[in-house]
Every structure is written in C-alpha cells, then in structure tokens.
Amino acid sequence: MAISSIGVGSGLPVDQLLEDLRKVENAPLALLESKATTYQSRLTAYGTIKSSIEALKTASDALGKSETFGALKTSVNTDAFTATASNKAIAGQYSVNITQLATSQTLTSGGYADRKEQLADGSVKITVTLQNNESKEFTLSRDQATMEGLVKAINADAKLGVSATMVNDGSGTPHRLLITAKDTGTQAAVKDITVAAGDTGGATDFSKLQNLIGFGAGAPAGGSGLAVTAANNAQLSINGIDITSQSNTIEDAIEGVTLTLGKETEAGKTNTLSITRDDTVTSKAITTFVNAYNNLQGIIKTLTSYDVDSQQGSALTGDSLARRVQTQIRSALNPVAASGAIANLSQLGITTDPASGNLKIDDKKLAAALKDNMADVEKLFSGENGISSRMAAVATEFTKSGGIIANASDSISQTLKDLGKQYDAATLRIDAKMESYRKQFSALDTMMAQMNSVSSYLTQQLAMLNNLSSSSNDK
Incomplete structure (x- = not known):
C-alpha cells in the first residue's frame, strides 16, 4: 500500500525520532562552531590591540619631533x-x-564690439615674457584667433604666469580683455607680449591681434592697446x-x-x-601619549580578564602575546642611560599607579619641568635612546607586516579556514547519515503498514469463520 508520510502507516513518531537523531548527530557541529567563535574573538582582539599600539606609536612619534619642544x-x-x-x-x-x-599687475584692453571677431588670417605664435625674464609661448590656430580663443589658450597654460578673462562694461564696444599676473610683485609682472606668424599655416595679417595683446617690445606701432595697472x-x-x-x-x-x-x-x-x-604644545603631546598608553593597558586588561563569579574568561585570557605586548611596552618607558635634571618620567611628574598599571600626570610638576628643563625633557623623549625611539621599535615589531601580531593573526585565520572545511565535511556526513535513517524508517514504516494490513485481513477472516461456525451450530 502507498504511504504518504513517514509514520502514517506504522503510527510511530518517526519525525520526532529523526529530529532527535539530528540533534545527536549535530553535536560535533556545535563544538566546531564554539571553537570558531573562540578563534574569531581572538582574531578580533588582536586587531583591537594592534590598533591601540599604532595609536600609541603615533603619539610617541610626535614626542620624537623637535617641533614638539620649545614651541x-x-x-x-x-x-x-x-x-x-x-x-x-x-x-x-x-x-x-x-x-x-x-599687488599683481593688470593689463586691460580697449573695448571690442564682437568677442568672436577674427583677429588673424592664420595661426599665430604668442610669447609672454615676465620681468624676471622667464618666457613662455603658445600657438593659436586661425579658428582660435578671437578674444574668446585667446582667453581659453592663456588659461589652459598654467606656466604662462598670467590668467585672462573678459569684462563687459555695457558700452557700445563692451568686451574688454583682462590679463592678470598670477603672482604679486614687480618680478612677476609682464614685460613683453609679442605676436608672430605661426610655424604651420602662419598668418600674414595679425595686426588686429597685435593691437589687442601686443605689449612692451611687442607693442604695435603707435603704442600698446593694453592699459597697465602696475604691480607693487x-x-x-x-x-x-x-x-x-x-x-x-x-x-x-x-x-x-x-x-x-x-x-x-x-x-x-x-x-x-x-x-x-608655548609649553602647551609639549604638555598636550605628553598628555596624548599618556592617554594612548593607558588606553592600551585598559584594552589588554579587559581582553585578558577572568570573571571568577561566572567562571568566564575573555577573548585573550591566558594569552601570552597580550602579556608580551604589555611587558615590552612598559619596558620602553625606561630610556637607556638618560641623564640631566629630567632623566625619567617620575622626575617629569609622570608615575605609575600600582593598582591599575596606568600612568598618572602631576600637572604642576610637569609644567615646572617644561618651564625650567625643556632641553632635558626633549632629550628624555627624542634622544637617540629616548622613549620615542624605543617605543617605535617595540610597536613596529608587533604591528608591521609580517610582525608578531600579523603572524599570530595569520595562524588564527588559517585555523578558522580549517574549521570551516571540517564543518562543511561534517555537515555532508550528517546529511548523508540522516538520509540513511530516513530511508530505514521509511522501509520500517512500509513494512509495519503491510503487517497491519495483513493482521486486519486475518482478523476479518477469522471473524467470518467464527460467524459461519455459529450459524451451523444453530441449525
């Protein structure tokens, strides 16, 4: 007989049985997920520590620069x-x-009625010479030899030393060319602007263009058409x-x-x-450094802590790399063979809190040290073996490409990939096993249904025989 759903024929709770079996088979997957979560937390924690070390290095580098001291x-x-x-x-x-x-020099042309008027019958070469004797040239084709084309060509060449625009004064001949030196001062002013026939397709008549822009030695006969506002x-x-x-x-x-x-x-x-x-530049740099140091210490403390009450560890509880960072960063605070009135951080007013491990600043003592012994303070931080160079060396070993944190992170990333492969393989095995269970239960269900059918048939036949026997006896 046909079975539409597993368990219908036999009356067994097959779906529940399969669900329970799936939970049992999935136990290894839960373990792999737990491991992956733990490793991912470590990877994220390493990234957080790395960012904090980099922030500390940036603050430390500022204390290695001469401009930080004696500003x-x-x-x-x-x-x-x-x-x-x-x-x-x-x-x-x-x-x-x-x-x-x-001020900058300004050259202003007379008015023209048509800004698109053709000013030359062929190509022209224009040379601009400044008072410092720097010369630049550019070429206008016949089609460009208009006021509009001239403005575009001048502004297209940043090396000319001048810029150009057009002004409309509202008169009958309103269009005026305005040429301005890009820099102030007499040496940046225009000395000469000359116009000549171009090398290719050269103009034979460019008198209109020369009347418009010719200046200095390049001015047309009778004088330049450009009015001058001199540079100062x-x-x-x-x-x-x-x-x-x-x-x-x-x-x-x-x-x-x-x-x-x-x-x-x-x-x-x-x-x-x-x-x-301005000693505030130095004090702010020192405060930024101390804050960055304390922030790193606080992050390491949080990531390595253990909650006794809940018996729950953090992402890096017991992690040797985190402790190594903490130890070496602290060691970098002690300069090698420092001397002078300010030879260590405590003389500067910076001490370590024994309870938290954080640095504390005595603002009054720091201000006095900066006022009276700025040179020694600079030496403490930026000297050859000062705190800045020592901190940079330690930080670089941890944060550089191929460094300690990078190698540890790469190892964890590879472990996560391996766990992912194991998870996928285990999932396939479980799916195959569950399919086998399903087929076995389906066969059992079919067999039980068939047995129930045979049992019903036999019961019916026996009942009929019983009825026949009773009828015969009554006769």
Missing part, C-alpha cells in the same frame, strides 16, 4: 597682519610697520629695518617667523608682534 606662539595687536612662528624663532617683541602691500612689492619695516618683498607672505625676515600682510598700517598706529614660549 613658540605669536600674538599681534592689529588685524593688519598675522604671524606664525616655528621653534627656530626667538622669543621677543617686534614693531611691524606696513607701508605698502604687494610689499614694503614694511621691522624694528626700523626696511624690508621689500615680492609677496605679502614674508618668511624669515624674522628668523623662524612667517608674516602674512593684510593691510597697510594706519597712520599714527604701531603694530606689535609678540613671540613667547
């Missing part, structure tokens, strides 16, 4: 200029008087010393100081620049 800050009593100072500058006060700002150099005095500059940004007129001029000094007013020590 200077500037203040001015005016909006006529701004100033910045490097650590090459010397603290002091300066009087800055600005009599003229640096910046002129100022610092503590009575006169200074001339091509630019409004003036570097090292005062050693280590950059001045950016904004406007001329108002009559009767004195502009003052003050340069003073």
